[in-house]
Every structure is written in C-alpha cells, then in structure tokens.
Amino acid sequence: MSEWWRGAVVYQIYPRSFQDSDGDGIGDLAGITHRLDHVARLGVDAIWLSPVFRSPMADMGYDVSDYCDIDPLFGTLEDFDALVDRAHDLGLKVIVDQVISHSSDQHPFFAESRRSRDNAKADWYVWADAKPDGSPPNNWISVFGGSAWEWDTQRRQYYLHNFLPSQPDFNFHNPEVQDWALSVLRFWLERGVDGFRLDTVNYYFHDAKLRDNGPEPSVENTPAVNPYDMQDHEYSKTRPENLAFLARMRAVLDGYDGRTMVGEVGDNPRRALKIMEDYTSDGRLHMAYSFDMLGPKFSPAHFRSRVEGFFDAAPNGWPMWAFSNHDVIRHVTRWEDFGTPEQVAKLAAALLLSFEGSICLYQGEELGQSETEIEYDELTDPPGFRFWPDYKGRDGCRTPMVWDGSRHGGFSAVKPWLPVKAPQLARNVMGQDGVDGSVLETYRSLLGWRKGSALQAGRSVFFDLAAPVLGFRRDAAGGSVLCLFNLSDVAVDVPVTGLAALDGPSEGAVLAGGVVRLAPCGWVWTRCAAGLRAG
Incomplete structure (x- = not known):
C-alpha cells in the first residue's frame, strides 16, 4: 500500500x-x-x-x-x-x-440515551450517579472550565463531557x-x-x-x-x-x-x-x-x-x-x-x-x-x-x-x-x-x-551546537542535506568542515573560510556529504 x-x-x-x-x-x-x-x-x-x-x-x-x-x-x-x-x-x-x-447533545443518540436508563442507547454515553451529597462522581475537570460532569434531570444522573456540557462523551467501553x-x-x-x-x-x-x-x-x-x-x-x-x-x-x-x-x-x-x-x-x-x-x-x-x-x-x-x-x-x-x-x-x-x-x-x-x-x-x-x-x-x-x-x-x-x-x-x-x-x-x-530531497525521507543527525544555533543533517539514499538555523536576533558564526559551497535555499547565510555566518534569524539548507559535521 x-x-x-x-x-x-x-x-x-x-x-x-x-x-x-x-x-x-x-x-x-x-x-x-x-x-x-x-x-x-x-x-x-x-x-x-x-x-x-x-x-x-x-x-x-x-x-x-x-x-x-x-x-x-x-x-x-x-x-x-x-x-x-x-x-x-x-x-x-x-x-x-x-x-x-x-457528540453534540443534539445528536439523536444522546436524545435517546438521556430519556431513560434502559433504552437501546442508554449505555452509549458515560453516565454516573451523584455522590450521596449530590456532587459529581469524581473530580474530573472540563478542558473548557468547571466540572467535567453535567447533571441531567431526565435520567437524574451526571454525564461526562470533557469539553462543553453540550458535548457529551461517548462510552467506548460499549x-x-x-x-x-x-x-x-x-x-x-x-x-x-x-x-x-x-x-x-x-x-x-x-x-x-x-x-x-x-x-x-x-x-x-x-x-x-x-x-x-x-x-x-x-x-x-x-x-x-x-x-x-x-x-x-x-x-x-x-x-x-x-x-x-x-x-x-x-x-x-x-x-x-x-x-x-x-x-x-x-x-x-x-x-x-x-x-x-x-x-x-x-x-x-x-x-x-x-x-x-x-x-x-x-x-x-x-x-x-x-x-x-x-x-x-x-x-x-x-x-x-x-x-x-x-x-x-x-x-x-x-x-x-x-x-x-x-x-x-x-x-x-x-x-x-x-x-x-x-x-x-x-x-x-x-x-x-x-x-x-x-x-x-x-x-x-x-x-x-x-x-x-x-x-x-x-x-x-x-x-x-x-x-x-x-x-x-x-x-x-x-x-x-x-x-x-x-x-x-x-x-x-x-x-x-x-520534494524528493533528504528532507522528505532522510534520518536526522543532530549536531552539538551552542544556542542560539540549531543544526542537523538529514541523510537519505539519494544524498544528504545540512540544515543550520539561527534562532536569535544577532548574527552568529558556525564552523563547518568540508563544505565547499552553499547548494540550496537560504536566508542571511554566507559561507567563507570554513565558517557559515548566519544573520539574525538566518538559515540555510544545503546539499552536503553524508559525513559532514558542523561545529
């Protein structure tokens, strides 16, 4: 496939x-x-x-x-x-x-589920009895705030909603x-x-x-x-x-x-x-x-x-x-x-x-x-x-x-x-x-x-470079690509061994004397030898 x-x-x-x-x-x-x-x-x-x-x-x-x-x-x-x-x-x-x-609480399945405790969809959502004091069955919280449990007056039980009360959770144990x-x-x-x-x-x-x-x-x-x-x-x-x-x-x-x-x-x-x-x-x-x-x-x-x-x-x-x-x-x-x-x-x-x-x-x-x-x-x-x-x-x-x-x-x-x-x-x-x-x-x-480069399918080899530089090589059967990035607003220099030229897209990157100078927010992708290292 x-x-x-x-x-x-x-x-x-x-x-x-x-x-x-x-x-x-x-x-x-x-x-x-x-x-x-x-x-x-x-x-x-x-x-x-x-x-x-x-x-x-x-x-x-x-x-x-x-x-x-x-x-x-x-x-x-x-x-x-x-x-x-x-x-x-x-x-x-x-x-x-x-x-x-x-689902939505407007879904027909939930409308049926809340109708009674013994209908065909009764167990399709997560229902639970209140604690003796009337509070929810546990301390789970909704992503959107408040308890993850909502009281339903028809079934007289709580139902689970991890998001809005109008988004009841399906019961996948069923x-x-x-x-x-x-x-x-x-x-x-x-x-x-x-x-x-x-x-x-x-x-x-x-x-x-x-x-x-x-x-x-x-x-x-x-x-x-x-x-x-x-x-x-x-x-x-x-x-x-x-x-x-x-x-x-x-x-x-x-x-x-x-x-x-x-x-x-x-x-x-x-x-x-x-x-x-x-x-x-x-x-x-x-x-x-x-x-x-x-x-x-x-x-x-x-x-x-x-x-x-x-x-x-x-x-x-x-x-x-x-x-x-x-x-x-x-x-x-x-x-x-x-x-x-x-x-x-x-x-x-x-x-x-x-x-x-x-x-x-x-x-x-x-x-x-x-x-x-x-x-x-x-x-x-x-x-x-x-x-x-x-x-x-x-x-x-x-x-x-x-x-x-x-x-x-x-x-x-x-x-x-x-x-x-x-x-x-x-x-x-x-x-x-x-x-x-x-x-x-x-x-x-x-x-x-x-497309078609090592960036699409190659494995990553990261270099131990000091911040703010991130550098790695992507290796694939058809060749390797060196990637260097300056994650800051000041220029940085990255020593690179064995790189003759920059062969790929870049922004604010210059190679001279075995050093890649990256301008603020500068970066480069360049084809390279599989064993090339930076730093």
Missing part, C-alpha cells in the same frame, strides 16, 4: 474562514473548491478539513449532530464530493476531521459504540477521502472505575488561568483500552489503498512523547499530531528534544509536526521577540519543513499571518468568554484567510463572521504572489526544493 503520508506536507483548512461563496460571511465547501489552486500551487501534498458535518455549532463544528451529512452552513454532500474530485484532479489528498470522542464509530469511517472512505485527522484521539476511553485524578506534578501548585492544567489526567483520558481500539481503526483503513490516520494527542510534554510512541506503534495510527511545538518555547534544545526524543522512543513510529493551528496563537505572534514578523515567518518555514516526520501547515501561515487582536464584543469562542481577559479564546487565529487588500480581504462580499483587521489585511495572497522574497514565495520555493 502507498505510504504517501510519510514525510508529506498537509495544509489545514478551517472551512468557516477560507472562502465564502454564497455571501453569508461564512466560508463553505464551494469556496474551498474555488481556492484549491492556491493550495496546489504551494506544493503541499494534502489538505485537512476541520469539521464540516451537521452541528449546532456550539464549538464551531466540533459538536457533531450527524456524522454522515454536511452542515447546510457549508453546503451539501454533493459539494463535498465536488471538492474531493477537484482536489484529486490537482494531485491533493483529502483528510477530514473526525470528532468521535464526543462495543456497539466502537462498531458505530468504525462505520462512520467506512462511510467517508467510500466517498473517497484519503484519511482522517482524529480529534482528541486519547480521550476515547475513560477509567471505568471513575477514580479521581491527582495533581499535575510538573505544574506549580498555584491557581492557573484554567485549572484543567493543574490536574494529572491519568484516569479521564489516555487509558490503556484505547490501544486495542486504535488497532481496530487501523484494520478498517488497511482495507483501502493508500489511506491514513493522524491522531491529535493532547497531553502535557511530560507524557506526550510516550503517548505518540504507543499510538503509532504496532499497527495503530499512521501518525501522531504533536502539540509540543505549538507553545511559546523557541530554542534549539526544545526543537531537538522533541524530534530526537520521538525517534529515540519510537523508531518505528511517525510524527506530524506543526507550529500553528486553529487552537493556538499563530506562531509569528508567539515568537515575535525573536525577529521581525517576516524574519520569523521565513525562519519558521525553513525550520518546520526540515524536521523529520510529516508536516502540517495552517492556512495563512504561508503569508506570515499574525494573530488578530479580538475585542470582547467580537468573541465567538466559548473558552474565551469563560476565561477573559487572561485567555481570549481561539478566535484570534481563526479569522478569515486574506486573499487581497479589499475591505474583507477577498474572503466575502459581506461582513465576515470574524473580522479582517488592518494588520492581517496587509498580509494577503495577491500582495505577495510573484514578489521575490515574500513569505509566500519563500514557502513555495522551500516546498518545491524539499
């Missing part, structure tokens, strides 16, 4: 914010189809669509009420089929989000729930999708004994913006029973040629690499999507520890790395202290696209797009309302794609669901297209150069 996904670059599309085709201020499937040429021209291998299924949109589609239909907000099943066909015509694979850890989830995968595989991004993949199973979680040992015992971070979620997620179910999922995909699964592993760095190892070993997931590079850390030691640590722990596993997505502050803004936005954007592109593993780019990243400053009256995101102003939610990274410099950035003819503001408007596709040295053209150049 084809392993096209190994070393592939996937472009994440947030459908609400990519392109509005029908004038309602919200992006849709027809709009995505219209703009696929832009994605194909970048040189990526696949697109990942965030959820487009029927949903009351309490959590922007991550609360699904019908897993086998498209929400009218985005179009129809026929629109979806047309998108898949067009993507395939352009040589793009299509990966769709699957949110099967929980084999019928597992069988149903697999049928959802088959439905979309039969429609021609090339794979799945599995939302909250380590949340499927909970501890059947409902034991209390303890405190998180790696976090100071002080009040946090979100107390979820203060708890060690040993019992509420990442249970050992999940491994067998992932193997069942893999067996379904193995019945189709060239399909893939990437699981979103949400956990703290203390255990994230171990979960990624377990989940991508022994015939389970093809890839694990890491959160390890989606935070504020920007240092050679951090990046090296994540890549090297993964392959040391899981030599037969496979990661997917990302710097931005629909849940975190855009990386150009997170790392703004290390250089100008354009410098950071280009450095981040070269850095990410050189890592061993598969890569995920988030829409607008190829423009060097920055985080949008959202006012309280512009909010749509539930955790933003709950934790304002210390945490402003995820709306700032979800604002519309900017195609040109017109009023709404070419996204819509009417006011969009989230604003397009001046700083984002300044970074648009039309303004960078064909402009030598622009962030967009840098991405296109790097993606084109990367």
Whole structure:
C-alpha cells in the first residue's frame, strides 16, 4: 500500500474562514473548491478539513449532530464530493476531521440515551450517579472550565463531557459504540477521502472505575488561568483500552489503498512523547499530531528534544509536526521577540519543513499571518468568554484567510463572521504572489526544493551546537542535506568542515573560510556529504 503520508506536507483548512461563496460571511465547501489552486500551487501534498458535518455549532463544528451529512452552513454532500474530485484532479489528498470522542447533545443518540436508563442507547454515553451529597462522581475537570460532569434531570444522573456540557462523551467501553464509530469511517472512505485527522484521539476511553485524578506534578501548585492544567489526567483520558481500539481503526483503513490516520494527542510534554510512541506503534495510527511545538518555547534544545526524543522512543513510529493551528496563537505572534514578523515567518518555514516526520501547515501561515487582536464584543469562542481577559479564546487565529487588500480581504462580499483587521489585511495572497522574497514565495520555493530531497525521507543527525544555533543533517539514499538555523536576533558564526559551497535555499547565510555566518534569524539548507559535521 502507498505510504504517501510519510514525510508529506498537509495544509489545514478551517472551512468557516477560507472562502465564502454564497455571501453569508461564512466560508463553505464551494469556496474551498474555488481556492484549491492556491493550495496546489504551494506544493503541499494534502489538505485537512476541520469539521464540516451537521452541528449546532456550539464549538464551531466540533459538536457533531450527524456524522454522515454536511452542515447546510457549508453546503451539501454533493459539494463535498465536488471538492474531493477537484482536489484529486490537482494531485491533493483529502483528510477530514473526525470528532468521535464526543457528540453534540443534539445528536439523536444522546436524545435517546438521556430519556431513560434502559433504552437501546442508554449505555452509549458515560453516565454516573451523584455522590450521596449530590456532587459529581469524581473530580474530573472540563478542558473548557468547571466540572467535567453535567447533571441531567431526565435520567437524574451526571454525564461526562470533557469539553462543553453540550458535548457529551461517548462510552467506548460499549462495543456497539466502537462498531458505530468504525462505520462512520467506512462511510467517508467510500466517498473517497484519503484519511482522517482524529480529534482528541486519547480521550476515547475513560477509567471505568471513575477514580479521581491527582495533581499535575510538573505544574506549580498555584491557581492557573484554567485549572484543567493543574490536574494529572491519568484516569479521564489516555487509558490503556484505547490501544486495542486504535488497532481496530487501523484494520478498517488497511482495507483501502493508500489511506491514513493522524491522531491529535493532547497531553502535557511530560507524557506526550510516550503517548505518540504507543499510538503509532504496532499497527495503530499512521501518525501522531504533536502539540509540543505549538507553545511559546523557541530554542534549539526544545526543537531537538522533541524530534530526537520521538525517534529515540519510537523508531518505528511517525510524527506530524506543526507550529500553528486553529487552537493556538499563530506562531509569528508567539515568537515575535525573536525577529521581525517576516524574519520569523521565513525562519519558521525553513525550520518546520526540515524536521523529520510529516508536516502540517495552517492556512495563512504561508503569508506570515499574525494573530488578530479580538475585542470582547467580537468573541465567538466559548473558552474565551469563560476565561477573559487572561485567555481570549481561539478566535484570534481563526479569522478569515486574506486573499487581497479589499475591505474583507477577498474572503466575502459581506461582513465576515470574524473580522479582517488592518494588520492581517496587509498580509494577503495577491500582495505577495510573484514578489521575490515574500513569505509566500519563500514557502513555495522551500516546498518545491524539499520534494524528493533528504528532507522528505532522510534520518536526522543532530549536531552539538551552542544556542542560539540549531543544526542537523538529514541523510537519505539519494544524498544528504545540512540544515543550520539561527534562532536569535544577532548574527552568529558556525564552523563547518568540508563544505565547499552553499547548494540550496537560504536566508542571511554566507559561507567563507570554513565558517557559515548566519544573520539574525538566518538559515540555510544545503546539499552536503553524508559525513559532514558542523561545529
């Protein structure tokens, strides 16, 4: 079977914010189809669509009420089929989000489940009696704040929700729930999708004994913006029973040629690499999507520890790395202290696209797009309302794609669901297209150069270099590539033995007298001998 996904670059599309085709201020499937040429021209291998299924949109589609239909907000099943066909015509694979850890409370299954304790769906969700004093059955906390348990007056029991109360968790200890989830995968595989991004993949199973979680040992015992971070979620997620179910999922995909699964592993760095190892070993997931590079850390030691640590722990596993997505502050803004936005954007592109593993780019990243400053009256995101102003939610990274410099950035003819503001408007596709040295053209150049090189499939050999320099070599049968990065705003020199010339893309890099001088935020990819070393 084809392993096209190994070393592939996937472009994440947030459908609400990519392109509005029908004038309602919200992006849709027809709009995505219209703009696929832009994605194909970048040189990526696949697109990942965030959820487009029927949903009351309490959590922007991550609360699904019908897993086998498209929400009218985005179009129809026929629109979806047309998108898949067009993507395939352009040589793009299509990966769709699957949110099967929980559903919407508007799903017919939950409506039936809450009706009584003895109906056909009674055990499809996680129900538990109150303690004698009426309190929840344990101390589990919701990611979005408050208890992870909600009282239901019909059943007179609590139900589990790891996110919003309107997102009840399925009970995967019930084999019928597992069988149903697999049928959802088959439905979309039969429609021609090339794979799945599995939302909250380590949340499927909970501890059947409902034991209390303890405190998180790696976090100071002080009040946090979100107390979820203060708890060690040993019992509420990442249970050992999940491994067998992932193997069942893999067996379904193995019945189709060239399909893939990437699981979103949400956990703290203390255990994230171990979960990624377990989940991508022994015939389970093809890839694990890491959160390890989606935070504020920007240092050679951090990046090296994540890549090297993964392959040391899981030599037969496979990661997917990302710097931005629909849940975190855009990386150009997170790392703004290390250089100008354009410098950071280009450095981040070269850095990410050189890592061993598969890569995920988030829409607008190829423009060097920055985080949008959202006012309280512009909010749509539930955790933003709950934790304002210390945490402003995820709306700032979800604002519309900017195609040109017109009023709404070419996204819509009417006011969009989230604003397009001046700083984002300044970074648009039309303004960078064909402009030598622009962030967009840098991405296109790097993606084109990367294809077929050791950066796509080669193994990593890291060099022991002093900060702020990160350096490694990628070795493959067809040749080797040396990668050097200056993660600072001051120039640095890196001695290199046996390098005659710089043969590859670079920014602010000069070779002279056996030394590579890297300007602030400078970097270089260069073909080299397999035994070459730096430092």
